[in-house]
Amino acid sequence: MKSDLIREKPQREPWFAARRDLSPRRASLLTLLSFALPLLVWSAVSYLPFLWHPDMELQISADRENVTTVYVAGDRMSQDFFPEFQESVRQQNKALEAALASFDPAAEAPNGASVRRANKKILRHLAPLLISNGWITEKQAKDDAIIYDAWGRIATGAKLPTRPRLSDENLAIAAINWSAMSKVSPTYASDRFISVPLLSLVPQGRSANPDYLPAPHEVVITGIKDFTAPPEAERPSMWQRVGHSIRIVFGGFLLAALVGVPIGVLCGTYPVFSKLIEPFTDFFRYMPAPTFSTLLVAIFLANDAPKVALVFVGTIFQLILVVSNTTRRLEMPLLEAAQTLGAKQRQLLTHVVIPGILPNLYNDLRILLGWAWTWLVIAELVGVKSGLTEFIETQGRWRNFDSVYPVIILIGLIGFFTDQILSAFSRIFFPWTAEAGGKPNPIVRAILFIPRWFRDAAAERIPYRPETRTRQTGEA
Amino acid sequence: MQTLVDHLSYREQSDAVRSRFEAMKQRPVVLSVRNLYKTFPTPGGSVTALKDVSFDVYRREFMCVIGPSGCGKSTLIRILAGLEDSSAGQVLLDGNPVSGPGPDRGMVFQSYTLFPWLTVKQNVMFGPRMAGQKGAAVEGEARQWIDLVGLSRFENSYPHQLSGGMKQRVAIARALANRPRILLMDEPFGALDAQTRCQMQSYLLQIWKNLDITILFITHDLDEAAYLSDRILVLKANPGEVNEIIEVPVPRPRTPAQFVSPEFIATKYRIDHLIHPETAAETDSIPFPRMTVAGDDVE
Ligand SMILES: Nc1ncnc2c1ncn2[C@@H]1O[C@H](COP(=O)(O)OP(=O)(O)OP(=O)(O)O)[C@@H](O)[C@H]1O
Ligand SMILES: [Mg+2]
Numbered sequence: 001m002k003s004d005l006i007r008e009k010p011q012r013e014p015w016f017a018a019r020r021d022l023s024p025r026r027a028s029l030l031t032l033l034s035f036a037l038p039l040l041v042w043s044a045v046s047y048l049p050f051l052w053h054p055d056m057e058l059q060i061s062a063d064r065e066n067v068t069t070v071y072v073a074g075d076r077m078s079q080d081f082f083p084e085f086q087e088s089v090r091q092q093n094k095a096l097e098a099a100l101a102s103f104d105p106a107a108e109a110p111n112g113a114s115v116r117r118a119n120k121k122i123l124r125h126l127a128p129l130l131i132s133n134g135w136i137t138e139k140q141a142k143d144d145a146i147i148y149d150a151w152g153r154i155a156t157g158a159k160l161p162t163r164p165r166l167s168d169e170n171l172a173i174a175a176i177n178w179s180a181m182s183k184v185s186p187t188y189a190s191d192r193f194i195s196v197p198l199l200s201l202v203p204q205g206r207s208a209n210p211d212y213l214p215a216p217h218e219v220v221i222t223g224i225k226d227f228t229a230p231p232e233a234e235r236p237s238m239w240q241r242v243g244h245s246i247r248i249v250f251g252g253f254l255l256a257a258l259v260g261v262p263i264g265v266l267c268g269t270y271p272v273f274s275k276l277i278e279p280f281t282d283f284f285r286y287m288p289a290p291t292f293s294t295l296l297v298a299i300f301l302a303n304d305a306p307k308v309a310l311v312f313v314g315t316i317f318q319l320i321l322v323v324s325n326t327t328r329r330l331e332m333p334l335l336e337a338a339q340t341l342g343a344k345q346r347q348l349l350t351h352v353v354i355p356g357i358l359p360n361l362y363n364d365l366r367i368l369l370g371w372a373w374t375w376l377v378i379a380e381l382v383g384v385k386s387g388l389t390e391f392i393e394t395q396g397r398w399r400n401f402d403s404v405y406p407v408i409i410l411i412g413l414i415g416f417f418t419d420q421i422l423s424a425f426s427r428i429f430f431p432w433t434a435e436a437g438g439k440p441n442p443i444v445r446a447i448l449f450i451p452r453w454f455r456d457a458a459a460e461r462i463p464y465r466p467e468t469r470t471r472q473t474g475e476a
Numbered sequence: 477m478q479t480l481v482d483h484l485s486y487r488e489q490s491d492a493v494r495s496r497f498e499a500m501k502q503r504p505v506v507l508s509v510r511n512l513y514k515t516f517p518t519p520g521g522s523v524t525a526l527k528d529v530s531f532d533v534y535r536r537e538f539m540c541v542i543g544p545s546g547c548g549k550s551t552l553i554r555i556l557a558g559l560e561d562s563s564a565g566q567v568l569l570d571g572n573p574v575s576g577p578g579p580d581r582g583m584v585f586q587s588y589t590l591f592p593w594l595t596v597k598q599n600v601m602f603g604p605r606m607a608g609q610k611g612a613a614v615e616g617e618a619r620q621w622i623d624l625v626g627l628s629r630f631e632n633s634y635p636h637q638l639s640g641g642m643k644q645r646v647a648i649a650r651a652l653a654n655r656p657r658i659l660l661m662d663e664p665f666g667a668l669d670a671q672t673r674c675q676m677q678s679y680l681l682q683i684w685k686n687l688d689i690t691i692l693f694i695t696h697d698l699d700e701a702a703y704l705s706d707r708i709l710v711l712k713a714n715p716g717e718v719n720e721i722i723e724v725p726v727p728r729p730r731t732p733a734q735f736v737s738p739e740f741i742a743t744k745y746r747i748d749h750l751i752h753p754e755t756a757a758e759t760d761s762i763p764f765p766r767m768t769v770a771g772d773d774v775e
Contacts (some may be wrong), residue, residue, distance in 0.1 A: 092601075143697065167520040197727055227642075285621070326662045331587075331589075333585055333587050333589045334591060335587060336557075336559050336583075336585070336589070336649075337560075337589035337591075338591075338606075339559065339576075339577035339604060340557050340559070340577045340579070340581065340582065340583040340651070340655060340660075341556075341579060341582075341602050341650065341651070341654060342578060342603050342606040342607055343577030343602075343606045344606070351605075351606070352591070355591070355593045355594075356591070356592075356593065358593070370593070422734055430593075431634065432592050432593050432594075432634040432635070432636060433636070435590070
């Protein structure tokens, strides 16, 4: 009776309760959202034109006389400038229209050669449109015969482009151009090409974000393309670059840990070392590591050594201080208890201090590894540019930001998953910590699934395991 | 109670109790404290925590140290354990002066000091391992100590899986595993709830009875002191001086039923008198605010 009453009471779990754990379902949901929301914002800004889209992305190459900037399909210009640009092309066309309508196909124009060259450019302005409509492949973008043919088909209305379609204005221009061109020759022949200036297509475009914010699908597509491209001479593949970058970060970090952890532990244990080493370390860490880059190149010469050294210099001073602090945080009563149990000075270090700080030390190193990653870019710029940074630098300079983003995201993912994996393993390495008993977050749970599965499979084969038998608490 | 105390002085001992004390004082002195002083240098001048403290603890004796908060109980026991140096005076263990901590004086702290990275069994084996002992014999012996404190089911548990009372039992087993000459305990049950504390006191008395062990036990709990000890060392505050050493007239074996025996109450009354001489006068002078919401005053 009573238990019924208890069960009927509605289970109200507040979403906002200070430092109260959320249910595992809610926790998982929120973890998912924490990644889904930024992605959603990015998609919304990319795909909903009314949110931002300050630029126009050109679908037809366009250039004007007397203007040095050449816009090709895929380029962006601001929405404000776009109509002005269209208008100037129209003005230009208007000036040419009369001459084009009344020319004599038999007569050679006075400066025929240069006009022909300009006309061929106009001919090819249609190529991006033909590619995006699937009429020609990218390799055929310079095959004038096919493009010539396409002009004819569009002008006569035999076949019209649909993705994107051509504006009426441009269809009319195509018709005018074609009637003039076809008078000279119905098919393409480079020696029998019109020598009177053709009309330019009026730029067409669609609203878009600036090139520094490509849409998610563009990033994914470019990313896959970049990462599946085979290595060329002098150009390592993306995975080789990733490997190189990881080697530099981990190399510098592991060296720093190898040197810094013993020093930090000694400083935290014995005031002699602390007073001797920490003040200088504290001073040195304020000198920015990048300022040493030229020095490091002078010392370590070329290749990876100065890069690894930079990560080392950037990490070790911080590491010593963090480790010595962690060591000092070990409760004094544990040391005193050990002494009353007969531990000598050296045993205090090996049997109390070191095992006592291990879980915290492990966590510190996790955090410091993240710190080491932040030196990657600067390290890879030292000496000869290399690795992922070299790629980011080059692509960024060409404004190929859709190539830059996948790399940045990948670095983030590598760092994030290393950290999560290390955090997951801390539960296995340090079963005595209270956190090891708590509920892991969904990512850690996913990572732990594999080792736990093996452990459980092994446990099934071994019938008696005293460690797991005594997991209960409470008074005997 | 006043009349009861008037009738029965804590100094009156039954024949059995008196002969027990006589026998005790025939035994050798395990721990001898001679004119111990301790001053702490502080920014505001030096603080005298202990002043001219002298007493002896006999073999197999259970002695409690009691005194007002801040009178230097912890300081005293830390000096005895060797964790702190005295400013003057001597501490002799079996007649030899002690310097620095050592396994001959086991210590149980008020805070939990089990090594979190070691299981219960490994914690108990810590002392022997520090002494260089290895092998199955050490492990077997550790099991015995764990059995003694009734935790054999938990020998492979980690400290964070144990309750406070269980942790202190392991701490006792760990200290005993070194076979110390004396067990020093600084309010070991202070953080436990009343019921667990009572249980732990009975445990400790049993252990003390069955082992050849001398115990010096710090407490601020009158019941605890009167229930456990042969003699009670009462300290004065500011500076910490020996006020009196009370011989507890309550016969052994002790049971919780004796909490209301006249000897027990007389002892408690005496300690209370020594520690808080002016209690009554102090409480009278405190003005109490009335905790009433407007209108619901029942008087
Ligand atoms: N490290 C120290 N530096 C300065 N003064 C100290 C230090 N340790 C203790 N004292 C002083 O010595 C006196 C005795 O302290 P102690 O901790 O021994 O008291 P206690 O009897 O154990 O008190 P409690 O019952 O509260 O545990 C106190 O006045 C305290 O302020
Ligand atoms: Mg104290």
